[in-house]
Amino acid sequence: MSGDAIGANTLGVLAGCMLFGALAGAVGTFVLARRRALVADVAGHAALPGVALAFLAGEAIGLGGRTAWLLLLGGAATALLAAWCVPALARLRRVGNDGAIAVTLAGFFGLGAVLFSVVQSHPAGSQGGLRTLLFGSAAAMGRSEVVALAVLATATLALLLASFRGLTAVAFDESFAQSAGLPVRALDLLLTVLLVATVVAGMQVAGIVLVVAMVITPAAAARALGGRIARVTATAALIGAATAALGVVASRTTTGVPTGAAMTLAATAAFLVALPSGRLLQRRTA
Amino acid sequence: MTAALALDLPALAAALLATLACGTLGNWLVLRKEAITGDAIAHAVLPGLVAGFLVTGTRSMPAMFIGAALAGVAAIALSTLVRRATRLGSGAALGIVFTAFFALGVLLLETQGARQVDLDPECVLFGSLETLFYVAPQDAPWHAGVPVEIWTLAGAAAVAIAFSAAFGKELSSLAFDRAHARLSGTAPRAVERALLAVVSVAIVASFTAVGSVLVLALLACPALIAAPHARSVRGQIVLSVAVGGALAAGGYMLAAHAESVFGARSALNAAGMIATLLALAVPCSHLVRAALSSRSA
Amino acid sequence: MSATATPALEVRTLSAGYLRDEPVVRDISLSLAGGSMTALIGPNGAGKSTLIKAMLGLVPFVVAERIAFFGTSLSAARHSVAYIPQRSQIDWNFPASALDIVAMGLYPKLGLFRRVNRDAREQARAALAAVGLADAARTQIGELSGGQQQRVLVARALAQDAQLFLLDEPFANIDAFTETRLAEVLRGLRDRGRTILAVHHDLRSVRTHFDSAILLSHTLVAQGPVADVMTDAKLAQAYGFHPESTA
Numbered sequence: 081m082s083g084d085a086i087g088a089n090t091l092g093v094l095a096g097c098m099l100f101g102a103l104a105g106a107v108g109t110f111v112l113a114r115r116r117a118l119v120a121d122v123a124g125h126a127a128l129p130g131v132a133l134a135f136l137a138g139e140a141i142g143l144g145g146r147t148a149w150l151l152l153l154g155g156a157a158t159a160l161l162a163a164w165c166v167p168a169l170a171r172l173r174r175v176g177n178d179g180a181i182a183v184t185l186a187g188f189f190g191l192g193a194v195l196f197s198v199v200q201s202h203p204a205g206s207q208g209g210l211r212t213l214l215f216g217s218a219a220a221m222g223r224s225e226v227v228a229l230a231v232l233a234t235a236t237l238a239l240l241l242a243s244f245r246g247l248t249a250v251a252f253d254e255s256f257a258q259s260a261g262l263p264v265r266a267l268d269l270l271l272t273v274l275l276v277a278t279v280v281a282g283m284q285v286a287g288i289v290l291v292v293a294m295v296i297t298p299a300a301a302a303r304a305l306g307g308r309i310a311r312v313t314a315t316a317a318l319i320g321a322a323t324a325a326l327g328v329v330a331s332r333t334t335t336g337v338p339t340g341a342a343m344t345l346a347a348t349a350a351f352l353v354a355l356p357s358g359r360l361l362q363r364r365t366a
Numbered sequence: 367m368t369a370a371l372a373l374d375l376p377a378l379a380a381a382l383l384a385t386l387a388c389g390t391l392g393n394w395l396v397l398r399k400e401a402i403t404g405d406a407i408a409h410a411v412l413p414g415l416v417a418g419f420l421v422t423g424t425r426s427m428p429a430m431f432i433g434a435a436l437a438g439v440a441a442i443a444l445s446t447l448v449r450r451a452t453r454l455g456s457g458a459a460l461g462i463v464f465t466a467f468f469a470l471g472v473l474l475l476e477t478q479g480a481r482q483v484d485l486d487p488e489c490v491l492f493g494s495l496e497t498l499f500y501v502a503p504q505d506a507p508w509h510a511g512v513p514v515e516i517w518t519l520a521g522a523a524a525v526a527i528a529f530s531a532a533f534g535k536e537l538s539s540l541a542f543d544r545a546h547a548r549l550s551g552t553a554p555r556a557v558e559r560a561l562l563a564v565v566s567v568a569i570v571a572s573f574t575a576v577g578s579v580l581v582l583a584l585l586a587c588p589a590l591i592a593a594p595h596a597r598s599v600r601g602q603i604v605l606s607v608a609v610g611g612a613l614a615a616g617g618y619m620l621a622a623h624a625e626s627v628f629g630a631r632s633a634l635n636a637a638g639m640i641a642t643l644l645a646l647a648v649p650c651s652h653l654v655r656a657a658l659s660s661r662s663a
Numbered sequence: 664m665s666a667t668a669t670p671a672l673e674v675r676t677l678s679a680g681y682l683r684d685e686p687v688v689r690d691i692s693l694s695l696a697g698g699s700m701t702a703l704i705g706p707n708g709a710g711k712s713t714l715i716k717a718m719l720g721l722v723p724f725v726v727a728e729r730i731a732f733f734g735t736s737l738s739a740a741r742h743s744v745a746y747i748p749q750r751s752q753i754d755w756n757f758p759a760s761a762l763d764i765v766a767m768g769l770y771p772k773l774g775l776f777r778r779v780n781r782d783a784r785e786q787a788r789a790a791l792a793a794v795g796l797a798d799a800a801r802t803q804i805g806e807l808s809g810g811q812q813q814r815v816l817v818a819r820a821l822a823q824d825a826q827l828f829l830l831d832e833p834f835a836n837i838d839a840f841t842e843t844r845l846a847e848v849l850r851g852l853r854d855r856g857r858t859i860l861a862v863h864h865d866l867r868s869v870r871t872h873f874d875s876a877i878l879l880s881h882t883l884v885a886q887g888p889v890a891d892v893m894t895d896a897k898l899a900q901a902y903g904f905h906p907e908s909t910a
Contacts, residue, residue, distance in 0.1 A: 117458035118402060172652050174593040174756050181457075182401035182586035186579070187645025193492045193579045193638025194621070201632040214491065215472065289409070293465035296458050304452060336476040344469035351462060355451060397757070450723065453682075532776060539767045542757050545721055545748060550823060551741040552770040596758035597803055 089226075090332075093218050096226045097328045098321040099233045100282045101294060101343075105320025106240055107278045108299030109313045110271055113251035119166060119272070121292040122185045123159040123279045128192025128288060130158030131213060132199050139204055146209075148228040152280050159276045162188045216287030216340030218328045229281050236277040243270055248309050285328075287340035297347035298323055301354035306362060319354075323347040374622060376498040376513055380575040381614040381640060383519035387526045387568040388584035389610040393603045394530070394561055396589035397541035402457065403442065404585030406464040407562065408569050408578050410441035412471025412490075415570060420478055427518060431567050438566030439559055441467050493577025493637035495618060515575040522571035529564050530603065533557055538599045576637045583641035584610065590648045594655035609651075610644065617643045669734040670694045671827045671858035672718070677727035679710075679717035686724070687713045689882050695860060697826075700853045702863040702872070702889070705879035706902050711862040712749065714879065715829050719746055732827060742771060745825035747816045749832050755805050761815050762800040765790050768822030790818040795844050810841030817848060828852065830861040834868070846872050869893065 111120055134154025138147050162184050169180035199205040212220045221229070240247070249257040250267045258264050275295070282291045302316035327343030334342075388404075395404050414437025418429035441463050449459040475487070494515075503511045530537070536553040539546070547553045565585075572581045588610030589602065596602035617640030624630040672695040680686040688710035695701055703711050717725045720737060732740035745768075765787040766779050773783060791797055794814040799807065804815060813833060820828055828849075834842055849859050849872070860877075863869060869876055869889055876892040878884040880901040885892040 112454060112458055115455040115457065117455065117461045121405075121461060169649065172594075172649070174758075175590060175648070175652075176399055176401075178399050178401040179396060179586060179590050182405055182582065183590060183645050183648050185405065186583035186586060186641050189579050190583055190638040190641025190645060193577075193635040194642060196492075197633070197635035197638070198630065201630070211488065215487065290465055290469060292461055293469070296461050297465070300452065300454060300458060300462055303454070334477065337473055338476070341469040341472040341476075344465050345473065348462070348466040348469070399754075535767075535770055535773075535779065536775065538759075538763075539770055542759065542764065542767065543748065543753060545716075545719070546746060546767070546819075547770075549719055549721075549737075549741070549744070549746050550768070550771045552767070593758070597760070598758055598763065602758050 089223065092223070092226045093221050094325060094328055096221070096229045096233070097218060097285050097324045097339075099230060099237075100278075100285060101298070101320035101322070101324025102317040103233045103237050103240070103320070104278050104282060104291075104294040104324075105298040105302065105316035105318070106237065106313050107271075107274050108295040108297075108320070109302065109309065109316045110247050110251050111275055111295055112299050112303060113309070114268070114271060116271070116275070117292070117296045118181050119163055120275055120279060120295045122162050122166060122181055122188070123276050124283060124288040124291045125185050125192070126162030126188035127155030127159045127280055127283055128213070129188055129195050130154035130156065131283075132192060132195035133158070135199050135205065136195070136202070139202065148224045149231075152228055152232060155283060156276055156280045158188060159280060160273070163272045163276060212287075213283065214287050214289055215338035216283070216285050216290065216343075218285055218331055218339040221284060225284055229284065232277060232281040236274055236281065239270075240274055243267070244310075244313075247271060252309060285324075285339055286343055287338060290340035290344045293340075293344040293347055294320060294324065297344070297351050301347070301351040304351070304354040304358035306358055319347070319350050323350055373499050374619075376500045376516060377495040377622065377636065378615055378618055379516055380495060380498055380513075380519055381580075381618050381636070382611050383516065383523045384572040384576045384580065385584055385588065385610045385614045386523035386607060387519060388572055388581055389588040389607050390523075390526045390530055390603060391561075391565050391568055392585040392587075393589040393592075393599070393606055394537050394541065395565070395585060396593065397538070397599065397602075398544075401586045401590075402460060403562075404565065404569075405582055406441060406445070406460045407438040407566055408581050408585070409464040410467040411437050411566055411570055411573075412468050413437055413474055414471075414566075415573075416471055416474040416478070420474070431570055434570040435563040435566045437467060438569075439562050442562055489577065490573050491578050492635055493575060493580055495576060495636040496622065496633055498575065518571045519575060522568045525564060526568055529560070533560070534599065537561065541599075576640075580637035580641050583644045587641075587644035587648055591644070591651045594652050609647070613643045613647060614640050617641075668697060670731075671697045671699075671733060672860065673729060673731045673734075674718060675728040675730075677714070677717060677725065677730065679713060679722045679725040679727075681713075681723060683724055687881065688717065688879070691879075691883050693877055693883065693886055695827075695858055697858050698853060698856045699875055700849060700859040700861075700873050701875045701877060702861055702869045703877050703879060704863055704866065704869060704892075705884070709880045709901070711879055712831050715746075715831055715860070715862060719744075719829070740827075742823075743826040745820035745823045745828050747820050747828065747830040747833060750809065750813050750816065750835070752831075753812075753816075755807075755812060757804065759804055760801050761791060761796060761804055761807065761811075761818075762787055764804055764815050765818045765822050768819040771823070787818075787822055790821040791815075793821055794818045794848055795840075808838070810837040813837050814841060814845065817845060821848070825857070827858045828860070830859070832862050832864060834861075834872075835864060842868075866893070866898075 131151045131154050134151045138150050165184045166180045169175055170177045196210050246262055246267050249262055250264055279291050282294055286294050298320040299316040301319050302312045323346040324343055326346040327339055330342040331337050331339040395401055411434040414433035415430050418433030422429040445459045445463040449456055498513050501511045536557050539552045569581050588606035591609050592602045592605035618636045620627055621634040621636035621639035624634040675692045677691045678686045678689045705711055716722045718730055732744055769783045791800055794817055796814055833845060853859055873889055876889045877886045878892050878897055878901050884901045885897045
């Protein structure tokens with residue numbers, strides 16, 4: 081981990097995390113609309129084996145196992161594979177969507193545990209890396225990690241904005257979108273890609289167990305406040321960025337609290353506030 | 367006492383008992399199409415566990431179990447409330463609640479000096495099968511040397527089996543047609559709450575030995591491996607535990623002896639190995655079913 | 664049937680819906696006399712299924728002055744009421760034989776901690792025989808035809824030995840044999856003093872199978888003997904046009 085001047089690094093981490101928070105909120109709006117919340121959970125857990133494989137591959141080819149972009153790529157690869165497995169398994173008789181999610185999550189997470197035991201017995205592997213990956217740590221992010229996060233988050237956000245119209249149409253009314261000639265299948269696939277990219281971008285900060293919370297809770301809070309999808313998406317992004325910032329600050333000032341937990345609690349608080357507020361808002365306009 | 371007996375036997379016992387406990391109960395979750403509930407409860411019990419410790423000041427099993435059971439039931443109840451209050455799907459409602467619970471648990475763990483509890487997060491996630499061992503005591507009966515996790519698991523397995531036997535018909539009726547079961551007076555709501563509580567207890571009992579990675583796999587996979595072949599609920603449960611147990615034993619041996627089997631640097635994580643095999647066995651079981659059907663057709 | 668006998672089912676100003684402040688049915692008041700066979704008819708989405716479910720407490724938002732089964736609440740009259748849901752609401756992949764499902768109708772009588780004994784199995788077999796499925800007792804429910812599955816659900820209700828039967832679309836998408844057999848079974852129940860209320864979609868067969876009808880289109884349009892309810896005026900009011908005249 082290359083160090084920088086404390087002030088600049090901290091600001092960089094904060095900015096990167098807020099960018100992730102905004103992205104997660106925006107993507108989360110569509111994830112909720114398409115009822116894919118738990119696929120985000122699967123994606124998070126399924127990134128684990130990919131990161132381990134990337135580490136081992138990096139060591140094997142002399143790149144050094146800690147190359148941030150390589151680890152993100154590995155995580156994204158297995159997460160995407162898992163996202164493909166879920167509907168494939170769900171089609172089997174007596175499995176169903178719930179069974180498919182549970183099996184995929186357990187299988188990939190299990191494989192991650194096995195592969196990380198290989199990593200930890202590797203001379204270059206350390207114990208701390210796994211803990212950071214599981215629970216997230218803003219403090220552990222070095223310059224290369226922040227850059228990787230920022231690049232990935234910006235690219236994903238750009239892609240989301242570019243396809244906003246299509247995604248909105250499909251999320252709002254799938255049958256209408258189909259009759260209007262939109263490529264529903266492709267747009268769903270795009271959403272999966274956006275979701276995986278978001279989860280992978282945030283896993284260093286929020287940890288793979290709780291990154292799903294950043295995707296669904298701020299977006300749920302924004303939904304509770306009501307409005308058209310464009311406004312909900314913007315609100316979700318705002319809430320996401322704010323709760324991410326709160327989480328980073330809280331985890332820095334209170335030693336021991338992992339960033340992921342702090343972010344999740346902040347997002348949950350926002351949701352609890354938004355729920356009754358939304359009701360009040362609706363009554364006033366009714 | 368040979369090394370094999372001292373090291374492998376306790377771990378095998380733990381894995382098999384966890385399969386009995388979680389694998390049996392997992393059938394009810396799968397039949398109710400609530401496989402995800404197991405996942406959610408596994409995350410949600412953490413604050414209950416830690417609170418149990420904080421309230422009693424010791425790593426007292428009963429306190430942790432009660433805390434876990436309460437947390438499990440509360441999480442499911444809250445997620446139903448969230449679903450009713452918003453128009454979110456059940457998956458999103460569950461996700462919001464169980465991540466909040468888990469975060470709360472992590473917060474309690476890290477800030478309340480609960481490090482004395484020796485609740486190592488990695489151990490809770492990935493289990494400690496590799497480190498369970500039996501030491502024959504010098505001046506005490508043989509069973510005094512058995513790790514406490516084994517006794518806890520045995521108790522959980524007994525509860526799981528007894529519960530399933532006692533309320534099997536009510537649970538089956540609820541799973542097949544919940545509205546009818548509730549309306550006709552077959553099953554009071556207490557049975558469903560009890561199921562959640564018992565599942566929470568089994569999860570907590572299994573955590574320290576096999577970790578949440580294997581608990582998640584055991585709650586869903588054995589039942590889904592047996593499902594394609596099942597012609598009755600009882601048949602499914604029996605087959606699920608039999609196959610699950612075999613895979614658990616095989617998976618443990620593969621991981622523990624990875625040096626000789628794979629030429630690995632050291633032993634592999636056993637809980638993760640078993641979980642991976644269990645998950646892979648689900649689509650394989652469907653292939654077997656399809657092959658058997660086409661042969662008899 | 665004396666005029667002062669307790670109605671099998673009585674509802675006063677019931678409104679119900681799945682979302683708060685969005686009722687699907689409004690201000691429904693109806694009364695079913697014992698020993699009658701009534702069809703609940705109306706256009707798609709009129710709230711027929713919702714009404715049945717609302718009376719049974721299966722709908723989240725329900726408001727009513729009165730919902731009484733044989734003069735008391737549902738929980739008190741539990742053993743006298745049998746609900747047969749839409750076939751499409753069941754997952755027929757469940758691992759069980761036809762006999763296993765019918766036996767579920769006996770669970771309330773058996774009570775907690777009792778096993779399904781030989782006596783119960785015999786009763787279940789008898790119920791299966793009554794709907795013409797004696798030979799299918801051991802067949803997996805996933806292997807049965809749609810009509811056979813419908814008959815299994817009815818057999819389960821027969822095993823309950825209830826007084827009031829609430830059926831949701833029992834005649835939908837079934838073969839002719841099942842339709843005839845089902846109608847026979849229901850008529851037999853009515854002749855023995857039981858009460859039947861069935862959501863029915865096919866207007867042409869209402870007169871054949873049922874004595875009375877309730878015409879619903881979010882609110883109650885008409886209630887009474889079939890001939891009184893299925894007049895051109897009333898049907899036009901509910902459907903917006905005369906549905907029987909469309910080819």
